[in-house]
Amino acid sequence: MKDFKGKTAVITGAASGIGEAFAHEAACRGMNVVLADIEAPRLANVEAAVRDKGAEALSLVTDTSKKDDVAALADAAFARFGNVHFLALNAGVAGAKGGTAWDTAPAEWDWVMGVNWQGVLYGVQAFVPRMIEKGEEGVIEATSSIMGLNTGTTAPYNVAKHAVARFMEGLYYDLQVAGSKLQAILLCPGPIATEIVKSTRNKPQAVPVEEGGLGGRAKIFHNWLHEHGMAPADVADMVFKAAEDGSFYVHTHPEYIEASFMRRVKGIVSEDKLPLELPPDFIEG
Ligand SMILES: NC(=O)c1ccc[n+]([C@@H]2O[C@H](COP(=O)([O-])OP(=O)(O)OC[C@H]3O[C@@H](n4cnc5c(N)ncnc54)[C@H](O)[C@@H]3O)[C@@H](O)[C@H]2O)c1
Numbered sequence: 001m002k003d004f005k006g007k008t009a010v011i012t013g014a015a016s017g018i019g020e021a022f023a024h025e026a027a028c029r030g031m032n033v034v035l036a037d038i039e040a041p042r043l044a045n046v047e048a049a050v051r052d053k054g055a056e057a058l059s060l061v062t063d064t065s066k067k068d069d070v071a072a073l074a075d076a077a078f079a080r081f082g083n084v085h086f087l088a089l090n091a092g093v094a095g096a097k098g099g100t101a102w103d104t105a106p107a108e109w110d111w112v113m114g115v116n117w118q119g120v121l122y123g124v125q126a127f128v129p130r131m132i133e134k135g136e137e138g139v140i141e142a143t144s145s146i147m148g149l150n151t152g153t154t155a156p157y158n159v160a161k162h163a164v165a166r167f168m169e170g171l172y173y174d175l176q177v178a179g180s181k182l183q184a185i186l187l188c189p190g191p192i193a194t195e196i197v198k199s200t201r202n203k204p205q206a207v208p209v210e211e212g213g214l215g216g217r218a219k220i221f222h223n224w225l226h227e228h229g230m231a232p233a234d235v236a237d238m239v240f241k242a243a244e245d246g247s248f249y250v251h252t253h254p255e256y257i258e259a260s261f262m263r264r265v266k267g268i269v270s271e272d273k274l275p276l277e278l279p280p281d282f283i284e285g
Helices: 017-028 040-052 067-081 106-134 156-177 196-202 216-228 232-245 254-271
Strands: 008-012 032-037 057-061 086-089 138-143 182-188 249-251
Touching: 008 017, 008 067, 008 106, 017 032, 017 040, 017 086, 017 232, 032 040, 032 067, 040 057, 057 067, 067 106, 086 106, 106 138, 106 156, 106 182, 138 156, 138 232, 156 182, 182 232, 196 216, 232 249
Parallel strands: 008 032, 008 086, 032 057, 086 138, 138 182, 182 249
Antiparallel strands: none
């Protein structure tokens, strides 16, 4: 997809971080922008900022873990702008505690899988049939993570991001088989300077947190991300370039992917065992 001007972008998780950067990039490219997020005040700020850039904008408070919310978002976007050409299924949460396979709370599983994985599923189900029917070019992006391709512990975040990666690979083929002009993009970020570590700000009450949230570890990691992470604007730029080039994978940190993914593949194909050394846990709770 080369031409964005006058077309429409829909972005989930648009009130912060990577989603906010998508919104600004879309506005700069002359797109109409539909912004969806669970955090109303921040969403309103981003809406005002993209309007200042000259974009037509619409924002909807949306919980991507709720199928009806995502369906309502699609209804609103198609009703206002007629079609959607850039769908970014990007909303995500890191989790709260993310214990072991046997002691992570069911409420945490529901929350993290709901936002990170089912949010993507609901988005594809609500938007893609209508985008296909319109017969125009378009892009469906989903935000996974390097944790979606490598191995590691059972934190719900990692499991959800694997689901997103495999689902989007499948969508890539489904679109080809259907002869669609739509393109799938899988974004696998490494460390990005966003608010992801503070995700418990949006958690349902039933999700237990340790005293002080993720504790000292979270604070250290948040500061580290903001010191060393990539700027969200650079990520948005990479994704729009991938849309122009027709690429599927977008790796913000190919050096991390190569090391951790190759270790995993080597374990699978030639050693019949998992690597002993765990990859660095950038995000997981
Ligand atoms: N920052 C990183 O290092 C990193 C690395 C890999 C992947 N990611 C992924 O990037 C995506 C964007 O996260 P970010 O890093 O910009 O973090 P962020 O916290 O800055 O932004 C995430 C946005 O999602 C929204 N959100 C949370 N729960 C929601 C819900 N139920 N419904 C709708 N919106 C909801 C938040 O309010 C927030 O605005 C996520 O999917 C995340 O997992 C981030």
